[in-house]
Amino acid sequence: MPSPYVTHPEAREIVFDFLEGYDVLGAFWMTVKLTALSAVGSLIWGTLLAAMRVSPVPLMRGFGTAYVNIVRNIPLTVIILFSSLGLADIFGVTLGTDDFKAQGFRLAVLGFVAYTAAFVCEALRSGINTVPVGQAEAARAIGLGFSQTLRLIVLPQAFRSVIGPLANVLIALTKNTTVAAAIGVAEAAALMKTMIENEAQTLLIGAVFAFGFVVLTLPTGLILGWLSKRLAVKR
Amino acid sequence: MTDVSVAKEDVAATGDLVVLKSVNKHFGALHVLQDIDLTIARGEVVVVIGPSGSGKSTLCRTINRLETIDSGTITIDGRPLPQEGKELARLRADVGMVFQSFNLFAHKTVLENVMLGQIKVRKSDKKEAEEKARALLDRVGVASQADKYPAQLSGGQQQRVAIARALAMGPKVMLFDEPTSALDPEMINEVLEVMQQLARDGMTMIVVTHEMGFARSAANRVVFMADGRIVEQAAPDQFFSNPRSDRAKDFLSKILHH
Numbered sequence: 001m002p003s004p005y006v007t008h009p010e011a012r013e014i015v016f017d018f019l020e021g022y023d024v025l026g027a028f029w030m031t032v033k034l035t036a037l038s039a040v041g042s043l044i045w046g047t048l049l050a051a052m053r054v055s056p057v058p059l060m061r062g063f064g065t066a067y068v069n070i071v072r073n074i075p076l077t078v079i080i081l082f083s084s085l086g087l088a089d090i091f092g093v094t095l096g097t098d099d100f101k102a103q104g105f106r107l108a109v110l111g112f113v114a115y116t117a118a119f120v121c122e123a124l125r126s127g128i129n130t131v132p133v134g135q136a137e138a139a140r141a142i143g144l145g146f147s148q149t150l151r152l153i154v155l156p157q158a159f160r161s162v163i164g165p166l167a168n169v170l171i172a173l174t175k176n177t178t179v180a181a182a183i184g185v186a187e188a189a190a191l192m193k194t195m196i197e198n199e200a201q202t203l204l205i206g207a208v209f210a211f212g213f214v215v216l217t218l219p220t221g222l223i224l225g226w227l228s229k230r231l232a233v234k235r
Numbered sequence: 236m237t238d239v240s241v242a243k244e245d246v247a248a249t250g251d252l253v254v255l256k257s258v259n260k261h262f263g264a265l266h267v268l269q270d271i272d273l274t275i276a277r278g279e280v281v282v283v284i285g286p287s288g289s290g291k292s293t294l295c296r297t298i299n300r301l302e303t304i305d306s307g308t309i310t311i312d313g314r315p316l317p318q319e320g321k322e323l324a325r326l327r328a329d330v331g332m333v334f335q336s337f338n339l340f341a342h343k344t345v346l347e348n349v350m351l352g353q354i355k356v357r358k359s360d361k362k363e364a365e366e367k368a369r370a371l372l373d374r375v376g377v378a379s380q381a382d383k384y385p386a387q388l389s390g391g392q393q394q395r396v397a398i399a400r401a402l403a404m405g406p407k408v409m410l411f412d413e414p415t416s417a418l419d420p421e422m423i424n425e426v427l428e429v430m431q432q433l434a435r436d437g438m439t440m441i442v443v444t445h446e447m448g449f450a451r452s453a454a455n456r457v458v459f460m461a462d463g464r465i466v467e468q469a470a471p472d473q474f475f476s477n478p479r480s481d482r483a484k485d486f487l488s489k490i491l492h493h
Binding site for chain 1: 299301319320321324325326327328329330331332334336338339340341342351352355356384386387397400401404
């Protein structure tokens with residue numbers, strides 16, 4: 001096997017010719033789409049869950065607590081398989097499409113949102129705890145209601161203090177999207193499995209995909225880390 | 236004591252703004268407010284003093300229901316305090332509150348702090364709210380700090396912004412919960428001056444404080460609390476020169492002689 005460090009153009013072609021015929025970029029694009037949609041969805045659902053967990057209504061608090069404690073303790077694979085086999089096959093949830101591939105994608109996003117939201121909720125709740133109680137008291141004292149106090153005063157400060165932990169959740173989500181391969185979504189890990197079955201360069205294939213994920217997650221961590229410093233609330 | 240409060244009620248029966256009747260509150264086993272009866276007339280400045288742990292801060296916070304009470308009634312401008320919800324939020328907008336630790340919204344500029352309630356609660360338009368906010372910041376002497384964040388201001392400046400924020404709501408009564416206790420000594424006066432001006436302008440004020448100088452010069456009445464009870468209330472001159480209860484005599488002897 002020729003050394004991958006040889007810089008001759010032809011040599012490079014020989015080393016990486018196992019990539020030919022595979023849409024690696026397309027597969028990673030699917031990973032990016034899964035991650036982005038699931039991130040937005042879980043941020044919204046996670047914020048709502050956090051609002052429930054700090055709300056004065058016992059029923060909402062109970063629901064929020066039960067949801068988080070159940071969902072975050074179920075393996076992601078089980079949740080993704082359930083959304084495909086359970087929701088789609090048994091309950092006939094089609095999510096508005098008959099196309100099998102599109103359906104798999106949407107079910108996967110649904111599963112990731114359901115799962116990741118529990119972690120977003122807990123990160124956010126720890127952020128809410130960093131906001132001094134006087135902030136909410138002052139907000140109520142000028143006549144803001146519960147939801148206004150949360151939306152205008154508490155959550156904006158809570159978000160800024162948990163950008164770091166949320167970056168962790170986002171990185172974990174990016175890597176977790178590989179589980180979607182289990183229900184046939186053509187993302188990076190699914191393609192990697194196919195390629196490992198068909199090609200001989202197992203180690204190289206692994207390295208290429210590992211590198212692909214690092215390219216996606218490393219900037220995420222760096223940018224959000226920078227943002228977290230920039231937006232920190234000074235007290 | 237009780238005879239004094241009865242006399243007050245007779246004098247200002249129509250002008251009563253804040254009325255507390257047999258208010259009780261417990262923190263666990265601690266009975267922090269014990270049968271509190273207190274009436275504050277429109278335009279009156281009442282200073283509440285007493286040793287720490289006497290319940291004066293709690294009393295102040297019950298008036299806009301930041302602390303709930305176990306029994307008794309509190310009425311503001313003839314209306315009893317409602318349960319938590321929209322009604323209560325509306326009422327709180329009419330009751331300005333200034334905290335010991337300022338509690339300015341840390342992620343908003345000084346100007347935004349003073350505009351927020353006007354826009355979100357009073358539904359004023361932005362331009363109107365900004366004009367009013369700038370005028371109020373000017374009145375409390377921090378107009379030049381309008382675009383800074385609270386953390387960039389000194390304690391005294393922050394507390395004056397907090398007063399402006401409360402005034403922006405056009406409150407009927409202002410509550411001050413130890414407004415100068417967290418300040419460096421050289422900043423206390425700038426805050427007290429703003430409060431004194433407010434008193435001269437006829438604002439109804441309930442002030443929990445350790446500043447006896449302010450009590451003497453600005454208060455219409457001094458309420459002395461100890462162990463969850465109102466022990467004595469009188470005009471400041473009378474209270475400071477001739478306290479009737481032993482508890483008040485003891486308290487004053489400890490704070491006035493050094």
